[in-house]
Amino acid sequence: MKRIRAMIAEDERLAREELVYLLQQEPDIELLPHAESGRELLELASQWKPDVVFLDVHMPELEGLQAARMLKASAASPLIVFTTAYDEYAVEAFGLNAIDYLMKPYSHLRFRESLERVRARLFTELPSPTEPSDPGSKAGLEEPSPAENRGRAMRGKLLLDDGGKHVLVDPEAIVYAVREERSVVIHTAEGRKIKSKHTLQELEERLAGYSFFRPHRSYLVNVDRIAELLPWQNGAYNLVLKDGDGTVIPLSREAAKDLFRLLRES
Numbered sequence: 001m002k003r004i005r006a007m008i009a010e011d012e013r014l015a016r017e018e019l020v021y022l023l024q025q026e027p028d029i030e031l032l033p034h035a036e037s038g039r040e041l042l043e044l045a046s047q048w049k050p051d052v053v054f055l056d057v058h059m060p061e062l063e064g065l066q067a068a069r070m071l072k073a074s075a076a077s078p079l080i081v082f083t084t085a086y087d088e089y090a091v092e093a094f095g096l097n098a099i100d101y102l103m104k105p106y107s108h109l110r111f112r113e114s115l116e117r118v119r120a121r122l123f124t125e126l127p128s129p130t131e132p133s134d135p136g137s138k139a140g141l142e143e144p145s146p147a148e149n150r151g152r153a154m155r156g157k158l159l160l161d162d163g164g165k166h167v168l169v170d171p172e173a174i175v176y177a178v179r180e181e182r183s184v185v186i187h188t189a190e191g192r193k194i195k196s197k198h199t200l201q202e203l204e205e206r207l208a209g210y211s212f213f214r215p216h217r218s219y220l221v222n223v224d225r226i227a228e229l230l231p232w233q234n235g236a237y238n239l240v241l242k243d244g245d246g247t248v249i250p251l252s253r254e255a256a257k258d259l260f261r262l263l264r265e266s
Contacts, residue, residue, distance in 0.1 A: 001028050002123060007050035008034040009041040010083065011059055019054055022111050038062025042070055050078045052118050057084035079121060081114055100264055158206060160186065162194045169194065171210045175243045177203055177220040191244055213259060215239055215251040
């Protein structure tokens with residue numbers, strides 16, 4: 001059995017003991033000495049070389065996010081699972097490539113999900129993209145026919161009404177869509193605006209195979225076109241989009257939780 005060397009960095013005794021208990025239930029976990037401050041974590045991590053650190057965001061001497069940045073820059077950078085009671089640090093945490101963000105109080109099931117992500121990252125080996133799946137197969141080397149190419153191209157297009165005409169749009173070129181009165185205006189990366197009679201719900205269903213998300217009841221956003229998430233108030237955020245105008249749209253408090261969960265699982 002492959003062992004996972006886990007370290008806890010938590011200054012609150014009860015929270016630390018809960019993590020110790022949960023990790024001790026896992027047969028493949030080797031529990032290393034714990035840290036009660038950010039600076040102690042850096043010293044212990046250098047000595048013990050953990051595979052994963054369960055790190056509280058708020059730590060004495062050196063905050064968890066600062067410690068994570070320094071660990072990331074080290075030669076043997078461990079995986080980081082942040083643990084905190086505050087969701088406003090989630091964006092910065094995932095900017096540090098944290099593998100998960102556990103909101104206190106978390107359930108045992110949610111903790112196990114986090115551990116599964118750690119195991120998948122540590123032990124799942126992906127095939128080389130340059131290695132053919134079946135070197136002896138001629139089928140993998142055959143060029144698709146022109147008809148097949150046309151079919152693939154058309155399956156990647158979205159047919160939309162735009163006033164009195166119909167237009168073909170590449171779904172990945174859509175930045176966002178917004179409901180305006182009785183229409184939905186679709187904004188593309190090229191600065192194009194398409195005024196459609198589709199409802200936002202209908203458009204969302206047609207884009208189900210792509211990375212689109214409803215941050216607010218009046219908006220649909222291409223997740224791949226999000227540049228920043230800016231905390232606003234009462235747990236809500238503003239999304240800054242990757243378009244020529246740096247468009248800002250609202251992200252409701254409830255939608256923010258779903259978006260963070262989606263980003264964690266991606």
